[in-house]
Amino acid sequence: MTAVRRFDEKARRGFGKLGHTTIHEGELFRHPVYTRFLHWTSAILFFLALLSGLAIYSPWLFHWLTPLFGGGPTTRVLHPWFGLFFVIIYAFQFFNWLSLMRWTAADSKWIRRLKIYIGGKERLEPEYVGFFNGGQKLQFWEIIGGGLVLFITGFLMWFPEIFGRIAVAISYVLHDISALIMLFGIWIHIYLSTVGEPGTLEAMTRGTVTRGWAWTHHPAWYSEATGRDPRADHQRAVDQQKKEKEREDRDSDLIAESR
Ligand code: HEM
Numbered sequence: 001m002t003a004v005r006r007f008d009e010k011a012r013r014g015f016g017k018l019g020h021t022t023i024h025e026g027e028l029f030r031h032p033v034y035t036r037f038l039h040w041t042s043a044i045l046f047f048l049a050l051l052s053g054l055a056i057y058s059p060w061l062f063h064w065l066t067p068l069f070g071g072g073p074t075t076r077v078l079h080p081w082f083g084l085f086f087v088i089i090y091a092f093q094f095f096n097w098l099s100l101m102r103w104t105a106a107d108s109k110w111i112r113r114l115k116i117y118i119g120g121k122e123r124l125e126p127e128y129v130g131f132f133n134g135g136q137k138l139q140f141w142e143i144i145g146g147g148l149v150l151f152i153t154g155f156l157m158w159f160p161e162i163f164g165r166i167a168v169a170i171s172y173v174l175h176d177i178s179a180l181i182m183l184f185g186i187w188i189h190i191y192l193s194t195v196g197e198p199g200t201l202e203a204m205t206r207g208t209v210t211r212g213w214a215w216t217h218h219p220a221w222y223s224e225a226t227g228r229d230p231r232a233d234h235q236r237a238v239d240q241q242k243k244e245k246e247r248e249d250r251d252s253d254l255i256a257e258s259r
Contacts, residue, residue, distance in 0.1 A: 110134030
């Protein structure tokens with residue numbers, strides 16, 4: 001494990017020299033260049049595997065995708081390679097995120113209040129939510145488990161002459177189920193990372209988030225990163241906003257009166 005950690009730290013340092021992260025005032029550092037590189041490389045490979053996979057899965061529905069990969073036969077040849085490279089890149093992400101993705105009692109607590117989260121009634125996440133919430137961790141582990149199933153079954157299907165008819169037939173079913181579960185999860189992930197929770201995308205593009213985003217979605221991490229109380233800072237920002245609004249209203253009343 002220490003060898004993995006050493007490699008991970010070396011990779012972070014190496015990638016840190018290739019790119020940089022600018023942290024503006026009022027922002028916090030969230031993801032280093034190395035993490036961003038792994039995330040976007042695996043995302044591209046995931047979609048290449050997905051699109052080529054859909055074209056093979058149902059040519060009747062998705063035959064229009066095959067020209068993207070140079071036609072039907074080349075789509076079949078390329079698909080396992082996209083999948084294999086996705087698994088390799090994701091293995092690095094696995095070690096990179098392993099310590100942050102460990103399941104804790106706080107995550108089980110978060111999962112129990114999933115209904116409230118989906119309902120979107122409470123804007124602020126509970127104070128125990130750290131760097132990743134229970135939902136994000138669940139998705140990470142689903143990708144690891146699902147990726148493993150896709151990798152093993154894909155390998156069996158790649159070399160049917162070695163593994164035999166029954167193993168390959170079972171692999172087809174498991175491969176498709178796992179891909180469909182992942183596909184469903186990834187749309188939720190994309191929605192939440194963009195329009196669902198504005199300010200999240202910057203975490204993976206620029207590597208930073210605003211303090212407001214941090215105390216709203218990951219209060220325990222905010223307090224760890226800044227040594228400050230997330231609720232108190234949130235309240236201060238709300239009061240400040242209220243005061244500014246009152247001042248603006250007063251100014252516009254004065255302008256109206258003077259006319
Ligand atoms: C266009 C597509 C995608 C967008 C816009 C996107 C965006 C993001 C963002 C902004 C984060 C950081 C969240 C945070 O710091 O709290 C993130 C994290 C993550 N992404 Fe993506 N992502 C995309 C595709 C993918 C794909 C294809 C995968 C894997 C197959 C993936 C797996 C993850 C995982 C496991 C995390 C960490 C946990 C989480 O935030 O859910 N993403 N992504």
